[in-house]
Amino acid sequence: MSRCSECGALSTGSPPTGETFDVSVAPGSRHHALLTSNEPPEESESAFIQSVVSKTDAPLARLDEQISRLRGQLKQLEDKYALVIGYRTRNRAILSPLRRIPPEILREIFSWTVPSIRDALIRGSFDMHQSPWVLTRICSRWREVSISTPSLWSRVAIDYPQSLYNSSTYSFPLLEAQLKRSQKLSIHFYGANELDSSSQTRMFQLLAQHSSRWEELSIGLTSETWPLLSALRDRLPSLTRLWIQWTGPESQSGVNSIDCFQTASSLIDFGVFNQHRFIPIPLPLSQLTRYQLDCSWEQHKRILKETRSLLEARIYIDFDEEDWPDSDETIDVLHLQRLYVSDADSRLMGQDIQRFSHFSVLFSIAPRVPFGGSASFPPAAYPTVEILQNSPSITELVIVNDDNAMAEINTLMAALTVSNLPGSTAVAPHLSLMFFGCDEENYIHYPAYVEMLQSRWKAENCALRTAALLVADGPRPDFATLRDLHTLRQEGLDLLLLNGGEARDAMEFWDYRTRWG
Structure with a gap:
């Protein structure tokens, strides 16, 4: 091993040929003083330093030549290395377990890669870098499996309003390819009045050619697209779920009714946001098992009377300016399991709950009653207590606190707290599940919540087994509250505590909104 006299590098081979260059400078010399300080040279010294600089040109040129030669050799070695390692990798791939995965397992894995409806709509295009398109570009086997798996291509998500914020567009040829690869179809089509209607019309007409394969339709109608629905009459034999909304008040101009879905023989889930x-x-x-609608109470009453298999209803009273009339009429909805009632302008303030207290579904059938869910409808404590007291089959209570309901909820918790006084009885002892949630910037009185749970948990005649406290925003439970809740959990209460985004997601799940994809 030797050291290069010019650059000082160690070498295991022969030293470079040619004249050596000595870079050492004697300590104490004038040259050494100039190298180790910022002192300017005198005029006579400048000529000497320039001569020293000139002497480095030749050795530097030789070193550049040697470096270039070595770089060439290194490039050759790197190319050979890449060739060999690529060869090894290809041979090792022959032994990969992926080659042994049956096609049905691959299809299951591929199904988990398909973006959610929300992500697909936000993307605003058919993205070749996302599933399922990207699966066709990995290898011939993956392409064959993905193309022959219709479920990967069944969801069509087109949201033109998203195109207002990016330059992506929907490709007509790609949509044709997707429709050919699919069998049953889940269509999500949202138009935009602000964009060119011709491309939107063309895309929807292509989708309509395959309407016999539609199982789901979620559509945002514009003034140009709603007339196209008439062509769907008697052509929706497989449609089971339907959601309709409008892009703006101008979209509803001239619309008297939409009458193409009455003959949809498989339709069981319907919702519209007028x-x-x-x-x-x-x-x-x-044949409906679920519906969501904002209309007058008379319209809802007609629907409830005519449904035979209704399991879930979301009732919005947005187009009824009059209070509900007094009536002892009973509407039997024998299979109803979930009921949501909302009053958009708070004019009834719980009269809707009182009205439904006359319905047999709340007396003897419904196992769960959600109250609240929007700032417009604070739960009325006393009607709620009356319903719970008179409906022993209601075993689950879900309360979501909104901006106006804090006093009502605290009153409700006080009513549900079992008194220690002799002879006191519990309100609604049959409740086995009690979920309380705080949305936006508000809070539940935590000591009252803990006292309610403790009293019902310890009461002999109470059925409480499961509870939840969800806090999306606002003050979180203090140490004393968490300590007491932890004690209840140790004693056997099935208790769920969530905050932030997890709490908000859970409350949306309580809200019984239909979910797509």
Whole structure:
């Protein structure tokens, strides 16, 4: 091993040929003083330093030549290395367990890679870098499996409003390819009045050619697209779920009704967000198991009377300016399991709950009653207590606190707290599940919440087994509250505590909104 006299590098081979260059400078010399300080040279010294600099040109040129030669050799070695390692990698791939995965397992794995409806709509295009498109570009086997798996291609998500914020567009040829690869179809099509209607119309008409394969349709209608629905009449034999909304009040201009879904023989789940004004939509009511609608109470009453298999109803009273009339009428919805009631302008303030207290579904059938869920409808404590007291089959209570309901909820918790006084009885002892949630910037009185749970947990005649406290925003439970809740959990209470985004997601799940994809 030797050291290069020019650059000082160690070498295991022969030293470079040619003249050596001595870079040492004697300590104490004038040259050494100039190298180790910022002192300017005198005029006579400048000529000497320039001569020293000139002497480095030749050795530097030789070193550059040697470096270039070595770089060339290194490049050759790197190319050979890449060739060999690539060869090894290809051979090792022959032994990969992926080659032994059956196609049905691959299909299951591929199904988990498909983006959610929300992500697909936000993307605003058919993205070749995302599943399922990207699966066709990995290898021939993956391409064959993905193309032959119709479920990967069944979801069509087109959201033109998203195109207002990016330059992506929806490709007509790609949509044709996707429709050919699919069998049953889940269509999510949202138009935009602000964009060119011709491309939107063309895309929807292509989708409509395959309407016999539609199982789900979620659509945002514009003034240009709603007339296209008439072509769907008697062409929706497989449609089971339907959601309709409007892009703005101008979209509803001239619309008197939409009557193409009445003959959809498989339709069981229907929802519409009219928002601007009520649009009649005739439906096969007798077969519905779920519906969500904002309309007058008279319209809801007609639907409830005509449904035979209704399991869930979300009732919005947005187009009824009059209070509900007094009546002892009973509407039997024998299979109803979930009921949501909302009053958009708070004019009834719980009269809707009182009205439903006359319904047999709340007396003897419904196992869960959600109250609240929007700032417009604070739960009325006393009607709620009356319903719970008179309906022993209601075993689950879900309360979501909004901006206006804090006093009502605290009153409700006080009513549900079992008194220690002799002879006291519990209100609604049959409740086995009690969920309380705080949305936005508000809070539940935590000591009152803990006292309610403790009293019901220790009461002999109470059925409480499961409880939840969810806090999305606002003050979180203090140490004393958490300590007491932890004690209840140790004693056997099934207790769920969540905050932030997890709490908000859980409360949305309580809200019984239909979920797509």
